[in-house]
Amino acid sequence: MTDTRDPASSPGTTRRRFLAGGSGLAAAGLAGCLGDAAGRGGSDDGPTVVASFFSFYDFARKVAADTPITVRNLVPTGLHGHGWDPDASVTRDIVDADAFVHVGEDFQPWADRAIQTLRDDDVNTQLVNAREGIELVPLAESLDRDEEGVGEGRGNDPHFWLDPRRAKTAVDNIAEGLVELAPEHEDSLRDNAETYKTAVLDRIDADYEAIFDAADRDVVQLAAHNAFQYIADRYGVQMRPLVVNLAASGDVKPSDIIEAKRVIDENDIRYIGAGVFETRRPAKQLLAETSVEAYYPVTPYAGVREDWVENDWGYEEIADKVNMPTFEVVLGNTPPEEAGYDGWNEEWRNFE
Template sequence: MKKLHKWLSLSAVSSLVFFLAACTSPAPEETDSATEDKLQVVTTFYPMYDFTKQIVQDSADVSILVPSGTDTHGFEPSAKDVAQIQEADVFIYNSEEMETWVPSILESIDTTDVVIVNASEGIELLEGSHSDEEGHDHDEEGHSHEVDPHIWLDPVLAQEEVSTIKEGLAEADPENEAVYTENAEAFQAELQQLNEEYAAAFENAENRTFVTQHAAFAYLAERYDLHQVAISGLSTDAEPSPSELTEMATFIKDQDVNYIYFGKTTSSAISETLANETNTQLAVLDPIEGITQADQEAGVDYLQAMRNNLEALKLSIY
C-alpha cells in the first residue's frame, strides 16, 4: 500500500499521456493492480502474528520478525529487520516491556507513514514480583523485565490486544475496516470460548499451585485463581543461584509437587536438574512466544497451544 504513495507523482505525469492516447486508441482494459497492493504488516513474535492474521485473513500481507522456535527474549533485530519495519504500513508489537528494543528502533526510523500498534496499550501490567512467588532476586543480564509482559497468555486480555490491533489496522486501511471488525469479533468469540474452558477446568480444583521454570504465567494464574511458583525469573536467560535451587527443591518435596513445567523454545536444563533431584516428572507449558515450524505445519496455532497448556496444567491441578 505504501508503494502507491511513492509513485503518485510519476502516475500524475503519465496520466496525461494516457488521456491523449485515448482520443485515438481503444480504451485499455481496466486492471486491479492497485487493489492487489495489500496492506503490508510487520509483527514482532508469534502471538502478535497470529492475532493479526486472524483479523486480516487474506486482506493483508503479514510477516513476523522473530523466527519460528526462537527464544523471543534474546532476539535483537538486524538491519534488514529495521528496514522491513520502515517499509511497512503497520508495525505491531506486544509491549516495550517485552520487545525492549522497540523504542530505540522507532527513534531511528521515519515512522510518518507507518501506523505503530502497541497491542498492550491500556492494559495494566503486573509487577515482575507477582510472577515469582518465591521472591527470588535473580540477576538478569541483558534482557530483563521490571513488569510482566506476558499478557497474551490470559485469553481475556488477549481479546483486548485483538481490539487494539484491529483499530490500528483499520486506521491504516479504512476501506477494509468492516472486514477487520468482523474477523476480530469472530476471533474474540473463540478466545472467550477458550476463557470459559479454562474457568470451568479450574473452578473446583483442590490444588491450585504449579511450578514452572519460566515465570511467564502470572496473568493466566491470576485470571483463574492459580498459584505460579517460578524456578527462575521473567527472562529466560535468568539462572537461579545454588541456594535458590536448594530452596526450590525443598518446596517441591514439601508440597508434593508432581510436575515441573518448561517451555518448548528454551533450555530445560534447570528443570531437568530439579526433576532428577526431587523425583518429579517434566511437562511442557508453552509461553507461546515462538511456535516451532514443525508445530505450525502440524496445525498448532495460538488457540491449540493454549488448549495444550490447559491439558498440561490439569496434570498438576488434579
Template sequence: MNDTRRAEQPRESTRRQALAAGAGLLGTGLAGCLGGGASGETGSNGSDSDDGPVAVASFFSFYDFGRKIARDTPIDVKNLVPTGLHGHGWEPNASVTREIIEADAFVHVGEGFQPWADRAIQTLEDDDVDTQLINVRENVELISLAETLDEEEEGVGEDRGKDPHFWLDPQRAKKSVDSITEGFVDLAPDHEDTLRENAATYKSDVLEQIDRDYRTIFEEADRDVVQLAAHNAFQYVGNRYGVRMRPLVVNLAASGDVKPSDITEAKEVIEANDIEYVANGVFESRRPAKQLVAETPVTAYFPVTPYAGVREDWVENNWGYEEIAYEINMPTFDVVVGNKTPAEAGPEGWAEQWRNFE
C-alpha cells in the first residue's frame, strides 16, 4: 500500500465499513450449508507491524505461498477457509465477505473454481471497493480435463474444458508465486526487494526441490498407475511425471458421488496392476476406500491431499505446502507405486498413523 492511498484510508475505511455491515445482502449467495467463518490463520511473515496491508486468500495453498512471500514485510496474510474444511467445496457465510471488503487484497484462484469467491469479487466490483484482486491462475497454462471427467462437468469459468488443479504441479505453482509477488509489491512497494527475494528463494529452494523429489519417486516406480479413492484432483502430478492417476470420484468436486461403475472400474485397475495400496483424500469420505479394501486385494489406503485444506494438527505444526508434500503426499506416492513399504515411507510412525486413517 503506498503513502497516497494510506492518507486516503479514513474515507475508504468508512465506506468499507458500511459495505461490510451490509454484507448480509450477499447472504443468499454466500451463506452455505456449512456456515463456517474464516479460520483466522495469519502468516508467519516476521513482521512486528499491526497496521500493515492485509491480504486474504480464498485457498490454503495460496495463503501459504503468500505468507512465505510476505515474510519480513508489514503484509499480513490470512487464510479464509476454516481449519478442517476442503477449500473447493466450502461455502462460507457473509462474515467472510466482510473480511474481503475490509482487506487490502484478495488472493483467489480465478473464475469458476470457488463460486463464493466469484460472488464476492462481483460485489467488490459492483460497489467499487478498491480491494486489490490477485488472480493466481493468471498466465498459467492449464491441461485438458481427464477423460474420466464427469460428462456433466465442463471446467471452470473462462477456462472451461480445463483442469483447475494446477498448483499440484510445482512448476506451474511458480506462476502463482509470481502473481502473488506482483500483487504484494503493489501493496508494499517499499518492501519490493524483500518480496522478490522471498519469492525467488521459495521457488528455487522449495518448489524446485519438490519437483525433483516427485520426479525421483515416479522415475523409480515399479508401476505407472495410481488408484485414488479420491476426486479428480491429481492429473497435474500425472501429467508432469508420466504417471496415470485413476480417480475414483471422476468429477472435480471432492463431494462427488461414487457410482457402482466407478468401483467396478477401480477393481479392474487394481487387479490388472497388482495394486496393494491405494491413496485416499484426507478431507474426503473413507467409505469408498474401505470398500476397495474389503472387496479387492488392496490391504490399506494412505493419505493424499491437493493442499485444499488443513487439519488442526497441521496448523499447530505450522505446516504449509512444503511440509504437506513431504509428510503426506510423497510418502503415500512412494507406497502406492511400489517404491517403499509403508514402514519405510515417511517419518517415524507415519505408517501407524495413516494406515486406513479415519
C-alpha cells in the first residue's frame, strides 16, 4: 500500500516505524503483526480506510467509488456494531490503515481506546469523525440511566444516522476526510458524496415522510432496543422500544413487558417490530400474551447478515427492504401480504 502523505511533512510516526519501535501495541502482543496478515482486502494501489460501524463503512465506500481507495468494515458480519467488544487485534487493523472512520466519542468504547492508542503513540492514521457538527437529541426519559458510555455527556442519543438528513452531514464529514487522504481524487469524491445525498438520502427521507404522513396511527411498538428516536423526532411518530437502554444486549424487565402490553392494548396494535440482531424472546412473549399477530424486522443499520453481504445490501437497501416495509405494516398502512418485495412476508413474519 502506498501512503499518499509525505512522511517528511508529517509530525506523526509512520505505521512501519511504529511497529519497529513496538510502542503501545507491544503490550498487546501486536507489534510486528501487521502487513498482509491484517487481511485488509482490496489492492495496494491506493489508501485503505477502515470503519468502526457498518453505516459509515457503507457511506465511505459509496463516496470512494471509482477511486483507488479501499474501504473495510471492522465489525464482523452477523454482529451488532454497538455492543461488539473486539480483542486488541482490531487496533492492528486501524494502525495499518491510512484512515479510520468512527462514530465519535462515547459510543463504541473499543474505538475510543484505539484512538487513544494512536494519539499516545503519535501514529499518523488519519481520524475521520462521522459525527462532527451533528446536533444530537436528548435521550428519552425512559432511558436506563445506569448505562454507561452512550453519548456525549451521557445525555444525548448517539443513533443520529437513522435520520437521513443528519446522515447527509456524516457523508459530508466522510467526504472531507477522504479528500484530505486522497486530494488528487477530490472531484470524484465530492461528486460521489453529492450524488449519494441527493439520489439516496433525500429519497429515503421523502419515502419515510410519506409513510408516516399516511398513517392513521402514530405509535409504533418495537421489541428492540432504544435506537429509533431520530426517526420519531424527524417524522412525528412515537417509537416505543421494549428495551429502554441504548445497548442491543440490554435486559428486558417485567415492567417493560407490562408497559408494552399497555401500549399494544390502548392502540389496538396488531403488528410490532423486532430487532434483527437482538433476541426474539420478548417479541415472542408479546405474541403469546397480547393481541399481536406477528412481528417484523427493524434494524438501526448496525450490522449485516450474511445474505445481505452476498446481495451487496447497504444503508439504502436495508432501509428499502427491511425497515420501510415493517413501518408500513406496523402503522397499518399496508397489509403484510402486500408489503416489501415478493416473498417479504413469508421471509420475515415472526422470523427467527
